[in-house]
Each structure stands twice: as C-alpha cells, then as structure tokens.
Amino acid sequence: MQDLARIGISVPGRLMGRFDEVIAQRGYSSRSEGIRDAIRDYIQYEKWMSKVRGDRIGIISILYNQDKRKLVSSLMQVRHDNSGLILTTIHKYLDKDNCMDVIIVRGEGGSIRAFTEKLMANKCVKHVKLTTILPEAEI
Known part of the structure; x- marks a missing residue:
C-alpha cells in the first residue's frame, strides 16, 4: 500500500457543494477519491502545458470577479507586459460580479x-484555461 499524505484545505462552501455534486454524479466513494482524480488531471494538464513550444496560436479563457480592483489592474498589467502575443481580446460581463475574457x-x-x-497566479482569478494549436501552415 502507498504512503498516504493527509492535507487540510479551506474551500468556500458553495464550491464544496458543487464538488460534492460532481462526486455523486461520477459515483466516487469519497471526497478523497474525487480530489485525487482532480489532482491527477491537474498534473496531466501541467505536463501538457510544459510541452507547448514553437510557434503557436492559442486561446486563453479567464473568469474573474471584476469588483476586485487590484485584480483587474494586475490582469491589465500582465496583458500590457505580454501585448506582443495578443491578437485580440473579447470581454464579456456574465453578471454584476463576474467577467469572462477570451484572449x-x-x-x-x-x-x-x-x-x-x-x-x-492572481489569487482572485476563478478559472484560466489555455488551448493551443499549431499554425495552419505547419499542420
């Protein structure tokens, strides 16, 4: 049997409730099983991200709370610092608090x-996802 490490985490109640729903839908026997599966998925995604090299076209989707003023200015600074990569940005207000950007x-x-x-790395960002493809000429 593998050595098990125990961890303690703080999770907002609403997020935990949504996670419990997923656990029930997928038939996991416990939260621990669901968390282990989520960690494995995260590790696989990070492995994929580490292999993104060469000329790429990509879409970055980001979900965040627009009321966090420091967050918005921090995101704008990161975009400004990487403006040479950005072809276009779409900004959508989802509700009074949440925004989604597609870069x-x-x-x-x-x-x-x-x-x-x-x-x-921004603490109040709720979700970021990168998808890339090779430019058409290289496929």
Missing part, C-alpha cells in the same frame, strides 16, 4: 505558457 494569442509556446501562468 487570442500567437507566439512562441513558452511565452504563451508563461503569460497564462501569470494570469493564473
């Missing part, structure tokens, strides 16, 4: 990955 980028994969990771 279309093109550039060296490592630079796109670093840009995405800087967006992820």
Whole structure:
C-alpha cells in the first residue's frame, strides 16, 4: 500500500457543494477519491502545458470577479507586459460580479505558457484555461 499524505484545505462552501455534486454524479466513494482524480488531471494538464513550444496560436479563457480592483489592474498589467502575443481580446460581463475574457494569442509556446501562468497566479482569478494549436501552415 502507498504512503498516504493527509492535507487540510479551506474551500468556500458553495464550491464544496458543487464538488460534492460532481462526486455523486461520477459515483466516487469519497471526497478523497474525487480530489485525487482532480489532482491527477491537474498534473496531466501541467505536463501538457510544459510541452507547448514553437510557434503557436492559442486561446486563453479567464473568469474573474471584476469588483476586485487590484485584480483587474494586475490582469491589465500582465496583458500590457505580454501585448506582443495578443491578437485580440473579447470581454464579456456574465453578471454584476463576474467577467469572462477570451484572449487570442500567437507566439512562441513558452511565452504563451508563461503569460497564462501569470494570469493564473492572481489569487482572485476563478478559472484560466489555455488551448493551443499549431499554425495552419505547419499542420
């Protein structure tokens, strides 16, 4: 049997409730099983991200609370610092608090990955996802 590590985390009640719904839908025997599966998925995504190299076209989707003023200015600074990668941005107000941005980028994969990771590092960002493809000429 593998050594088990125990951890304690703080999770907002609403998020935990949604996670419990997923656990029930998927038939997990416990929260621990669901968390282990989520960690494995996260590790696989990080492995994929580490292999994003060469000229790429990508879409970065980001969900955040617009009322967090420091967050918005921080996100704008990260975008400004990476403006050479950005082809266009779509900004959508989802409700009175939440916004979604879709940022279309093109550039060296490592630079796109670093840009995405800087967006992820902001504490109040709720979700960031990067998808990339090779430019058509290279497929």
